[in-house]
Amino acid sequence: MGRSPCCSKQGMNRGAWTALEDKILTSYIKAHGEGKWRSLPKRAGLKRCGKSCRLRWLNYLRPDIKRGNISGDEEELIVRLHNLLGNRWSLIAGRLPGRTDNEIKNYWNTTLGKKAKGEPTSTGSSKETSPPPTKSRAKRREIESKTTKPSAAATLPPVIRTKATRLTKVLVPTIPQIPSDDYNQTANASSATNPSELQAHQTQLTNGQVNAGDCNNNLNNNYGCNDEDDDIEAKSGFCNAFQSLPLDEAMINATWTGGNDCDLEDYGATLDLDSLAFLLDSEEWPSQGNIS
DNA sequence: AAATATTACAACCGCAGTCCC
DNA sequence: CGGGACTGCGGTTGTAATATT
Numbered sequence: 001m002g003r004s005p006c007c008s009k010q011g012m013n014r015g016a017w018t019a020l021e022d023k024i025l026t027s028y029i030k031a032h033g034e035g036k037w038r039s040l041p042k043r044a045g046l047k048r049c050g051k052s053c054r055l056r057w058l059n060y061l062r063p064d065i066k067r068g069n070i071s072g073d074e075e076e077l078i079v080r081l082h083n084l085l086g087n088r089w090s091l092i093a094g095r096l097p098g099r100t101d102n103e104i105k106n107y108w109n110t111t112l113g114k115k116a117k118g119e120p121t122s123t124g125s126s127k128e129t130s131p132p133p134t135k136s137r138a139k140r141r142e143i144e145s146k147t148t149k150p151s152a153a154a155t156l157p158p159v160i161r162t163k164a165t166r167l168t169k170v171l172v173p174t175i176p177q178i179p180s181d182d183y184n185q186t187a188n189a190s191s192a193t194n195p196s197e198l199q200a201h202q203t204q205l206t207n208g209q210v211n212a213g214d215c216n217n218n219l220n221n222n223y224g225c226n227d228e229d230d231d232i233e234a235k236s237g238f239c240n241a242f243q244s245l246p247l248d249e250a251m252i253n254a255t256w257t258g259g260n261d262c263d264l265e266d267y268g269a270t271l272d273l274d275s276l277a278f279l280l281d282s283e284e285w286p287s288q289g290n291i292s
Numbered sequence: 293a294a295a296t297a298t299t300a301c302a303a304c305c306g307c308a309g310t311c312c313c
Numbered sequence: 314c315g316g317g318a319c320t321g322c323g324g325t326t327g328t329a330a331t332a333t334t
Contacts, residue, residue, distance in 0.1 A: 015327085016302070038319060054320080055303065090322060105323075106301050 013047045017056055021046060025053055026061050059102045066098030070107055078104055079112055 013021070028044035034057065037050035046053060059065075070078075074096055081092045089101035089108075096104065 014304080016329090036319090049304095050319085051305090052303075058321095059302075087323065101322075102302080109324095110300055 011047060012049055014052075017048075017060075021048065022056070022061060025057060029057060029061075055102075059100045064098055065100060067103075070099075074099070075112065078108065082108065082112070 017025075024044055024046055025048075028040065028046075032043075037054040040046075040050055040053050041048045044053075048056075077096065078092060081095060085091050087105075089105040093099050093101040093104050
């Protein structure tokens with residue numbers, strides 16, 4: 001497959017965007033909408049590659065972006081989601097309204113990743129922490145690569161995947177099969193969902209009979225999502241996680257109650273920070289090995 | 293005040309999935 | 314069905330700003 005030449009073309013601007021370029025891109029997208037990134041620069045009169053325009057828009061210029069000041073709640077959620085999902089920044093970002101995958105990724109790499117490793121963090125002012133040993137970045141990388149791998153592997157949860165992989169296909173992992181008695185018990189405990197439907201759904205999941213579209217429909221039908229423009233990709237990712245769930249009582253009760261909105265951050269309108277934190281607190285939340 | 297180190301984050305790179313002819 | 318184009322993603326790099334020596 002051919003790769004786009006992107007910014008390597010002669011005459012293309014690279015590096016930091018100017019205010020003028022931002023303005024041109026913003027006004028063009030406002031007038032014509034997103035998409036067709038490859039041809040967008042030409043049509044908009046920008047000397048940038050489409051990729052660069054897309055990135056600039058998604059990570060910086062979009063009007064709904066919330067910038068800076070990641071709150072404690074958000075930080076905690078990022079940590080928990082990272083424990084759960086690994087470096088799938090887009091999925092994590094999908095649960096943090098107004099945050100971009102790039103921002104979360106940067107925040108993790110500069111702040112939270114160090115915390116997770118038990119290193120002193122520079123969050124806020126670096127004056128607040130004892131001065132770190134003097135190392136250039138290259139030296140630090142060299143040292144980290146030699147020294148941190150074994151201990152990090154022992155202390156950090158295993159990362160699911162390192163390569164970019166979209167979740168448009170539903171992978172059905174080995175799902176811990178719930179004994180029917182137990183299942184009926186948990187299903188009956190739910191007042192929000194029909195137990196027989198749930199059981200049928202789980203059977204489908206176990207047998208690999210549910211694809212992303214079905215899952216999408218189920219989300220729409222059962223969990224209050226109605227907007228057809230919803231991000232199927234994010235839902236698919238959600239479906240993957242959903243399929244891995246043992247569907248215990250806490251999950252059924254706490255998470256899937258109905259709602260009218262269908263934003264990415266709140267499937268079923270209850271996946272707000274609190275409920276998601278509750279969800280992640282569940283002992284039954286699957287290990288990462290079940291998700292990939 | 294100057295030099296050096298460190299941090300934060302915007303931007304780029306390249307792979308992989310999907311679309312479409 | 315095959316292959317090129319397009320798009321999205323995570324990893325990595327470049328660099329301005331800030332802190333430290």
